[in-house]
Amino acid sequence: MLKDIIDNNENYQPGLSIDCVIFGFHDNQLKVLLIKVERANKWSLPGGFIPVDQDIDTAAITVLNSRTGVDGVFLRQFATFGKVDRNKQHFDKKTLEYLKIEEAKGKWLMRRFVTIGYYALVDFSKILPNPTGRHEIVEWIDHKEVPELILDHREILDKALDTLRIELNLMPVGYNLLPEKFTIPELQKLYETILDKKLDRRNFLRKITNIGILTKLDEKKSNGAHKAPNLYSFDKEKYDEVLKNGLNQGW
Amino acid sequence: MLKDIIDNNENYQPGLSIDCVIFGFHDNQLKVLLIKVERANKWSLPGGFIPVDQDIDTAAITVLNSRTGVDGVFLRQFATFGKVDRNKQHFDKKTLEYLKIEEAKGKWLMRRFVTIGYYALVDFSKILPNPTGRHEIVEWIDHKEVPELILDHREILDKALDTLRIELNLMPVGYNLLPEKFTIPELQKLYETILDKKLDRRNFLRKITNIGILTKLDEKKSNGAHKAPNLYSFDKEKYDEVLKNGLNQGW
DNA sequence: AGTACATTGCGTCATAATAACACATTAATG
DNA sequence: CATTAATGTGTTATTATGACGCAATGTACT
Numbered sequence: 001m002l003k004d005i006i007d008n009n010e011n012y013q014p015g016l017s018i019d020c021v022i023f024g025f026h027d028n029q030l031k032v033l034l035i036k037v038e039r040a041n042k043w044s045l046p047g048g049f050i051p052v053d054q055d056i057d058t059a060a061i062t063v064l065n066s067r068t069g070v071d072g073v074f075l076r077q078f079a080t081f082g083k084v085d086r087n088k089q090h091f092d093k094k095t096l097e098y099l100k101i102e103e104a105k106g107k108w109l110m111r112r113f114v115t116i117g118y119y120a121l122v123d124f125s126k127i128l129p130n131p132t133g134r135h136e137i138v139e140w141i142d143h144k145e146v147p148e149l150i151l152d153h154r155e156i157l158d159k160a161l162d163t164l165r166i167e168l169n170l171m172p173v174g175y176n177l178l179p180e181k182f183t184i185p186e187l188q189k190l191y192e193t194i195l196d197k198k199l200d201r202r203n204f205l206r207k208i209t210n211i212g213i214l215t216k217l218d219e220k221k222s223n224g225a226h227k228a229p230n231l232y233s234f235d236k237e238k239y240d241e242v243l244k245n246g247l248n249q250g251w
Numbered sequence: 252m253l254k255d256i257i258d259n260n261e262n263y264q265p266g267l268s269i270d271c272v273i274f275g276f277h278d279n280q281l282k283v284l285l286i287k288v289e290r291a292n293k294w295s296l297p298g299g300f301i302p303v304d305q306d307i308d309t310a311a312i313t314v315l316n317s318r319t320g321v322d323g324v325f326l327r328q329f330a331t332f333g334k335v336d337r338n339k340q341h342f343d344k345k346t347l348e349y350l351k352i353e354e355a356k357g358k359w360l361m362r363r364f365v366t367i368g369y370y371a372l373v374d375f376s377k378i379l380p381n382p383t384g385r386h387e388i389v390e391w392i393d394h395k396e397v398p399e400l401i402l403d404h405r406e407i408l409d410k411a412l413d414t415l416r417i418e419l420n421l422m423p424v425g426y427n428l429l430p431e432k433f434t435i436p437e438l439q440k441l442y443e444t445i446l447d448k449k450l451d452r453r454n455f456l457r458k459i460t461n462i463g464i465l466t467k468l469d470e471k472k473s474n475g476a477h478k479a480p481n482l483y484s485f486d487k488e489k490y491d492e493v494l495k496n497g498l499n500q501g502w
Numbered sequence: 503a504g505t506a507c508a509t510t511g512c513g514t515c516a517t518a519a520t521a522a523c524a525c526a527t528t529a530a531t532g
Numbered sequence: 533c534a535t536t537a538a539t540g541t542g543t544t545a546t547t548a549t550g551a552c553g554c555a556a557t558g559t560a561c562t
Contacts, residue, residue: 014265016365027363052363056333080367082307114267114367116331153521170417195373203550205511210548226509227557454521456540461519471528476537478528486551504562516557519548527540532533 001132005049006101009108012049017115018056019047019153019158020063020075024124024140025169025177028189029138031124032157033067034149035225038135044150044159046138047115067138069130074121074176079156082114086152103172119160121176143193161194168194171243172213175234183221183229184208213239252383256300257352260359268366269307270298270404271314271326272411275375275391276428279440282375283393283408284318285400289350289386295401296408297389298366311369318389320381325372325427329408329414335367337403358449370411394444412445419445422494423464426427426485434472434480435459464490 005012022033039050048063052057057077065071069197096106129138146157173194174187188204208214210244215235220228256263273284276493285294299314304329308328318323339471347357380389392398399410418424424445439455459465466486 012545013363013365016267047550050333050365053335055335056331056365077331078306080328082301082367084304084306110498112264114301114307116333166421183510193328199512200552202552203511222558224509225559226507227559229510232503434539451521452539453522453523453541458520473529475538476530477536478530478540480539506561507559509557509559512554514553515551517549517551519546521546522544524543525541528538530537531535 002099003075003101006105006108009105011052013052014108015111017047017049017113018063019045019115019117019156020060020067020082021045021117021119021157022064022068023119023121023143023160023164023177024118024127025193026124026140027191028186028193029142029144030190030193032143032146033127033129034139034141034146036137036139038127040138040150042148042150043141043146043153045153056116056220060116063119064120068120068122068127068179070122070126073123075118075121076163077116077118079159080114080116081152081156083152084112086115087113090151101171111234115158117156119164123179125176125179162195172211172234172239175188176238177211180233181217181219181221181231182233185229186210187232211242213242254352255352257356264303265359266362266364268298268300268364269311269314270296270332270366270368270407271311271318272296272368272370272408273315273319274372274394274411274415274428275378276441276444277375277391279437279444280393281444282440283376283394283397284380285390285392285397286318287388288326289388291401293399293401294392294397295406296404307367309417311367315369315371317383318381319371319373319378321373321377326369326373327371327418328367328369330410331365332369332403332407333361334403337366338364341402366407368407368411372414374428374430376430378487394442415445419496423462423485423490426460426464426490431470431484432470432472432482433484434447434482438483462493466494482500482502 024031024033035046036043046063046067048066050061052058054062057075060075060077061071064073064075080234091106091109093103096103096109101109124140127138141155143161146154148154149157164173168191174182174190177190178187184205185201187208188199188201191204192199213235214232217231217233219231221231222228275282275284284297286297297314297315297318299310301310305313308326311324311326311328315324315326342357342360344354347354348354348358351359375391380391382389393410394408397405399405400408415424419442425441428441429438435450435456438459439450439452442455445451464486465483468482468484470482472482473479
């Protein structure tokens with residue numbers, strides 16, 4: 001796969017890549033889809049290169065699609081990372097040898113790369129992590145348990161989370177991360193996780209329902225050993241209408 | 252200048268550029284610094300290329316600096332633009348001939364370019380627009396009167412404004428755009444211009460002073476034929492403290 | 503079967519923030 | 533010196549927010 005790209009590197013934008021932070025929500029945890037190649041000892045964000053005949057947004061969709069099998073989800077460019085040394089010594093001679101890439105062709109990879117960061121919000125329940133090769137591990141990892149990452153991927157991930165935190169105030173992010181039917185406590189946990197702070201149960205209910213984007217269903221979710229919470233779904237129409245204006249505007 | 256870059260194009264990131272939206276505020280107008288080369292009939296955003304040994308943020312500072320002479324100002328990356336056709340036919344053969352660039356070397360310029368957008372907030376009164384060549388015009392233009400721009404620069408400008416609008420809710424942008432001493436009505440006009448809506452004078456005063464970042468000075472500004480408004484300045488310390496938490500948080 | 507328990511659902515109240523508005527003050531102008 | 537068009541200050545009704553109390557629910561345990 002990588003070798004194909006190297007062999008045809010004139011078909012790709014030089015020195016430019018895409019990295020995706022794919023968020024999912026499961027078991028009351030905000031999770032991130034990470035990748036590890038067998039021989040490496042660090043994890044990385046799913047990424048890819050940009051075909052010269054593709055918009056960068058399209059290339060990002062391709063990256064997302066190849067790892068998750070889904071498309072049509074929420075995908076958003078959030079920042080571009082371009083420190084000079086960010087990928088220095090990532091593809092060194094040893095690595096190239098291992099990958100059986102000729103030194104001449106490897107130069108394309110060894111040059112300085114700028115990467116465009118996208119983050120995706122996906123419905124965890126619909127995703128089956130999809131390794132593109134036998135030597136690759138793809139896994140959902142709790143955002144609080146993320147191990148050491150290659151290059152500046154930790155910085156990219158952090159920036160994605162910061163952006164998500166800000167966006168949360170501007171739009172109901174829950175729509176993209178939760179399954180069709182969900183409970184208010186689940187939605188609250190999502191908010192608490194992203195904002196990294198506790199919220200009052202009763203006030204949260206009042207505020208979130210006042211927005212008018214939730215539809216109360218005639219179903220309950222049996223929830224272990226306790227009172228069964230009601231199920232809700234998003235009212236897509238009202239959701240879209242609210243999005244136009246944003247939520248909390250100060251002025 | 253451009254020719255120097257072409258002649259040494261191996262010193263620059265290929266297919267990648269920087270464009271700056273430089274905002275200033277004057278005469279109650281939000282202004283944008285635009286550039287026109289003599290022979291062109293369209294204006295453009297000040298831009299530049301990225302030396303292979305410079306961080307992209309550093310390269311952006313260089314662009315800003317070369318046009319305004321200032322540095323140490325507020326500069327922020329807001330988006331990256333990478334549609335396939337965004338610079339198609341920008342440097343065609345005719346243009347290359349005019350610029351006396353050999354066709355072989357011109358190929359570097361004719362390829363597809365992705366551009367990273369930065370916006371800057373500068374104190375209008377401290378800036379003297381600075382043409383880098385004799386055949387270049389640099390001018391402040393009211394953001395409502397911006398003429399047709401080259402390529403997708405209109406889209407870039409619009410996106411910068413959108414971002415500014417959102418940031419306004421998160422931080423007191425006024426600090427960067429106004430001179431050291433300013434009046435409340437001036438600050439309000441700035442807010443109204445960016446948000447594109449009228450605000451109530453009295454409520455604005457209350458809210459902005461309640462934030463606690465303004466210092467009332469013992470001076471007044473003689474303001475034409477009416478009551479002289481009081482002058483204020485920002486309290487940098489409190490301003491920085493407020494920035495940490497952001498301003499209007501909903502949750 | 504009945505009780506304990508953790509969780510959910512709904513309501514209350516004091517306080518703070520907001521929007522809408524009235525009126526006094528100021529400085530240049532004719 | 534009155535007029536005028538601004539600025540500065542205050543008032544009030546309404547709404548939003550934060551911090552709670554308490555009843556309802558569904559499972560598990562005795």
